[in-house]
Amino acid sequence: MEEKGTLRVKTGLAEMLKGGVIMDVTTPEQARIAEEAGAVAVMALERVPADIRAEGGVARMADPTIIEAIIASATIPVMAKARIGHFVEAQILEALGVDYVDESEVLTPADEKNHIDKWRFNVPFICGAINLGEALRRIGEGAAMIRTKGEAGTGNVVEAVRHMRTINEEIKRLTVTPAEELMRTAKEMGAPYDLVCWVAENGKLPVVNFSAGGLATPADAALMMQLGADGVFVGSGIFKSEDPLARANAIVQATTHFDDPAILAEVSRGLGKAMAGLDICEIDKENLIQFRGW
């Protein structure tokens, strides 16, 4: 008897994406460039985060026409974003046949208190996190893949580094926390107790953890891989740069050979201008995307 939508099937796709690059695309043409460059998946969007940041207004799920056109033009998996807590957008994305739903802080949240109950869906979900407690809350709600949030649309990797280091540090600390302190730790983190115990015992997250938010160069991708990411998302960084195909190619190779500086030097050469970046301290606190969701 065939069983669909099992946890193993949901987390399994994320396992297959490991060591790969997932790229934001807004047109079928960009999706083809991403696939040609060796992306393991694409994120179908109406606007990349840098434009959402610049234009303001409410950012919602993309028009189904765009998502369908991208699905039709790519043979690799297609992800798409739903607003935090907007389970109807998620239902629509599942009906369209997207391969992963990103419940994303990059869009304007639809519910300030609750995230989507992801166990109800056959389509797997990925969610952002800035620390271990947030990652485990999302996994508790049924997320099958986690990504550190970073600060999307800035081309500045500093927040992605902060979040990856925080999560890894908290995991390490849990592995040496005495058993009798795990309940208090779970309370303080606001994370499900059974997941806290699982992490304490296994010394890792129970699902794949990618890095996202602000990556713009091959060196950024390799940095996040060396810090322990299972793979990387590059959003605005590719199609806001001068030569997207060359940059996408280089980031794919840098992600595979993240620990080989000779190859990193080779692929970092002559890529043209990277996207213009934003310093995080130039952004007002209320405009920081990473603090959307909890």
Add this chain to the structure above:
Amino acid sequence: MADLCEKRIGVLAMQGAVREHMRMLEGLGASALAVKYPDQLEECHGLIIPGGESTTIGKLMARHGFLEPLRRRILEGMPVFGTCAGMIVLARDLVEGDQPLLGLMHIKVRRNAYGRQVDSFEDRLEIEGIGSREPFTGIFIRAPWIEEVGPGVQVLSRHQGRIVMAREGNMLVAAFHPELTDDRRIHHYFLGMVEGNGTERLS
């Protein structure tokens, strides 16, 4: 399989489920090596091409000079096991698409044959030759299937009539992911192929 510890099995580490295969191999007492450079192929008695995105794995293999040396090693007799994307990379023919391929095994493969991720599934399979007749849990993720096989290809498993596992000489392929389970029988079977095959030039 007394000398398994002396056998080094490579896992092609371009992208995908590399560490799951390594964990399986190590659990069976073999030594596992993540293969990132073509010259490492000379150190391997067998190679697993893991699941992942076949377009990505194929392109990275081409860019980093893997296609010719790996083809040569397989033609020399080195046993190779491809799961999912690995099966696509080994196939001589695809129903559609023109990605870089090793193109060695006489099978014709359809990518994403079952549909999209919401159609991914697990099911129990009967597999020939892996010792016991106990069903094997096949995890199919955006999986391919084999549409046609050449005369020298032995079909080892079918799911609802579709060929999902096969062997041709030193090449073994599966459309599903044994590395995502705790069932080691298929990896054990592959290590048996390594024991019995083309290893003399290395020792």
